[in-house]
Amino acid sequence: EKTPLTLLGLGTMGGALARAWLAAGHPLTVWNRTPARAAALAAEGARVAGSAAEAVAANSLIVLCLLDDASVDEVLAGTDLAGRDLVDLTTGTPARARARAEWARERGARHLDGGIMAVPPMIGVPEAGGYVFYSGSRDLFERHRETLGVPAGTTYVGEDAGFAALYDVALLSAMYGMFAGAAHAFALIRKEDIDPASLAPLLADWLVAMAPAVHQTAEQLRSGDYTKGVVSPLAMQVAGTPTFLSTAEQQGVSPELLSPYFALMRRRLAEGSGEEGLTGVIDLLAR
Numbered sequence: 001e002k003t004p005l006t007l008l009g010l011g012t013m014g015g016a017l018a019r020a021w022l023a024a025g026h027p028l029t030v031w032n033r034t035p036a037r038a039a040a041l042a043a044e045g046a047r048v049a050g051s052a053a054e055a056v057a058a059n060s061l062i063v064l065c066l067l068d069d070a071s072v073d074e075v076l077a078g079t080d081l082a083g084r085d086l087v088d089l090t091t092g093t094p095a096r097a098r099a100r101a102e103w104a105r106e107r108g109a110r111h112l113d114g115g116i117m118a119v120p121p122m123i124g125v126p127e128a129g130g131y132v133f134y135s136g137s138r139d140l141f142e143r144h145r146e147t148l149g150v151p152a153g154t155t156y157v158g159e160d161a162g163f164a165a166l167y168d169v170a171l172l173s174a175m176y177g178m179f180a181g182a183a184h185a186f187a188l189i190r191k192e193d194i195d196p197a198s199l200a201p202l203l204a205d206w207l208v209a210m211a212p213a214v215h216q217t218a219e220q221l222r223s224g225d226y227t228k229g230v231v232s233p234l235a236m237q238v239a240g241t242p243t244f245l246s247t248a249e250q251q252g253v254s255p256e257l258l259s260p261y262f263a264l265m266r267r268r269l270a271e272g273s274g275e276e277g278l279t280g281v282i283d284l285l286a287r
């Protein structure tokens with residue numbers, strides 16, 4: 001007997017979640033502001049509620065996947081949440097998630113926030129490796145773990161409702177740093193007779209080879225010893241920065257993505273941290 005649930009929001013992501021639960025045989029009630037999207041799912045076995053209030057009344061497990069926190073407010077206004085288990089997969093900030101948890105408590109509901117680390121084609125495809133960060137009520141997470149695990153993997157990161165959003169944004173922020181670096185690399189070869197497709201596999205392999213450096217960063221942050229295991233000291237790395245900036249200039253490439261990071265490296269070096277690696281930059285940022 002599969003747990004029945006309600007899903008509010010059938011956009012690109014919500015629609016993918018709905019199809020994963022239906023395919024796994026979960027009785028699913030759906031509602032969407034634009035009815036056509038719900039009608040399409042009715043043909044696949046979903047029960048379509050006539051209103052958000054009706055959808056919330058249908059089941060005790062309620063999953064939300066809406067555009068933003070304002071749309072969550074709009075959709076849940078006028079619904080009776082007493083006794084409901086609310087799982088909010090709508091992307092937001094840690095502060096919004098904590099406020100939503102309190103808001104739910106005041107209405108007699110339990111709350112779990114989720115941050116989706118997947119794109120819609122990864123939903124319902126376990127081998128794609130997508131997963132969702134969850135934080136908030138551990139009770140609610142444990143109770144619904146199996147159901148929540150149907151569309152993607154589950155990673156519980158703590159009772160603080162804000163942590164799922166925090167982990168989500170942390171990972172995506174690092175991703176943007178990686179994309180920024182790749183953008184600079186492609187820009188450097190742009191005017192040459194070099195096939196971008198020949199750079200791409202080299203770039204991908206290099207980023208994968210460098211990624212485990214984050215483990216050393218974590219170890220250094222834990223121990224407070226930022227020199228432990230360092231093979232590329234900051235003094236050496238800062239000495240190399242003019243090479244990167246001159247190459248950019250020679251290739252007619254703006255240094256605007258690289259410069260802010262180099263400025264932080266120089267500031268840390270100026271504090272007398274030449275024997276460290278790059279971990280000290282974190283202290284400059286988080287000061």
Ligand code: NDP
Pocket residue numbers: 009010011012013014015032033034037065066067068070071074075089090091092116117118119120
């Ligand atoms: P879409 O834009 O495809 O869908 C947005 C959904 O929100 C639709 O169901 C839309 O209804 C509804 N909505 C928007 N405003 C309102 C409102 N005022 N009242 C009621 N309903 C409203 O977005 P996605 O499905 O792609 O994204 C949903 C959530 O999932 C977002 O928070 C997003 O950040 C997150 N996410 C998305 C990923 C992706 O790659 N797509 C990846 C990871 C997370 P309607 O159909 O009527 O417009």
